[in-house]
Amino acid sequence: MATSEAEGKKALWLSIEEKIFQLDPSALAGGDSEAAVKQIAGELDDAGFNVSRHGGNMVKLRFALDKARQAGSSLLKDFNAAISAFTLEDVDDPYAATNRLLDQLGGTWPELQASERRPDVVAIVEQTKLDLLIAKAKGLSGDEGIRLLIEEDVDFAVIVSALEITDEKLNEVHEQIKKERAERVRVAGLLEKVADKSNEEKVRFLFEKEVAEALMLEMAGVDQGDIDAAKKAMEEEIKEKQRLAEEEAARKKAEAEGPSLDAIPSDQMLYYIESIREIMEFSDQEKEIRVMCEQSAIPKALVDIAVSEPDKLDELEKNAEG
Numbered sequence: 001m002a003t004s005e006a007e008g009k010k011a012l013w014l015s016i017e018e019k020i021f022q023l024d025p026s027a028l029a030g031g032d033s034e035a036a037v038k039q040i041a042g043e044l045d046d047a048g049f050n051v052s053r054h055g056g057n058m059v060k061l062r063f064a065l066d067k068a069r070q071a072g073s074s075l076l077k078d079f080n081a082a083i084s085a086f087t088l089e090d091v092d093d094p095y096a097a098t099n100r101l102l103d104q105l106g107g108t109w110p111e112l113q114a115s116e117r118r119p120d121v122v123a124i125v126e127q128t129k130l131d132l133l134i135a136k137a138k139g140l141s142g143d144e145g146i147r148l149l150i151e152e153d154v155d156f157a158v159i160v161s162a163l164e165i166t167d168e169k170l171n172e173v174h175e176q177i178k179k180e181r182a183e184r185v186r187v188a189g190l191l192e193k194v195a196d197k198s199n200e201e202k203v204r205f206l207f208e209k210e211v212a213e214a215l216m217l218e219m220a221g222v223d224q225g226d227i228d229a230a231k232k233a234m235e236e237e238i239k240e241k242q243r244l245a246e247e248e249a250a251r252k253k254a255e256a257e258g259p260s261l262d263a264i265p266s267d268q269m270l271y272y273i274e275s276i277r278e279i280m281e282f283s284d285q286e287k288e289i290r291v292m293c294e295q296s297a298i299p300k301a302l303v304d305i306a307v308s309e310p311d312k313l314d315e316l317e318k319n320a321e322g
Contacts, residue, residue: 203230258299
């Protein structure tokens with residue numbers, strides 16, 4: 001609520017209107033309002049306002065009471081009714097909402113349009129917006145209420161108190177929002193690079209840059225059909241790359257293992273067998289034999305026989321000699 005020139009207190013005009021609002025309706029219906037004047041003046045004195053001994057303030061009080069009697073209602077009653085009718089959309093811009101409120105009530109209560117009262121009215125409208133935001137936040141699930149109030153730049157201390165959460169929880173959600181904002185900045189930069197590309201090309205590029213689908217839909221001007229088409233094309237490309245990679249791996253494996261026994265020429269067979277025997281004289285450990293045979297580019301098919309059926313080398317040698 002707005003404060004008066006006496007720090008920590010409501011504005012005098014608003015305090016006067018609150019006292020009038022609290023009066024029994026019969027006090028406004030009678031012709032003599034002096035009893036009400038004395039009652040309110042005393043209560044305001046007790047609240048720290050100098051009214052009963054201040055001529056100007058007494059004039060303000062009498063004027064407000066006379067105006068309420070003429071209207072058959074109190075300013076605050078009509079004011080509160082108008083404020084209560086506001087929706088969150090109505091107060092999205094508190095200053096515009098204040099203008100509408102003053103236009104609505106100005107016919108009956110022109111004094112409400114006084115320039116010195118406007119800051120107090122704006123403050124009330126801003127508080128109304130905050131109250132409505134908090135009410136909406138409390139009705140949201142998960143962290144959405146916290147996110148709403150952070151996005152609306154509500155003071156962190158107010159958020160913690162209103163939603164009854166810890167500072168740690170608030171900071172956790174705040175950090176998440178900061179990361180999301182940074183990601184949006186990154187995606188905006190990426191989109192500049194593909195501004196002249198087709199939607200499918202944009203989507204493919206964003207997938208390569210690990211952009212989430214939700215952000216593509218939000219920021220890239222594409223639809224789910226564009227995303228699905230790009231994903232299908234990319235899946236086919238991935239399958240083809242995988243097939244080629246498997247073929248290349250098989251080729252390299254075959255190349256590393258060397259030819260089959262039937263494909264080894266006789267002179268090469270004799271050379272390989274001689275090399276194996278020299279290696280086996282050096283070591284009888286299978287692992288070492290295989291390593292040295294590999295280093296000597298001896299076909300794996302022949303090495304397998306050497307370590308599992310070494311006696312068969314004689315037969316292969318004899319066949320190679322013819």
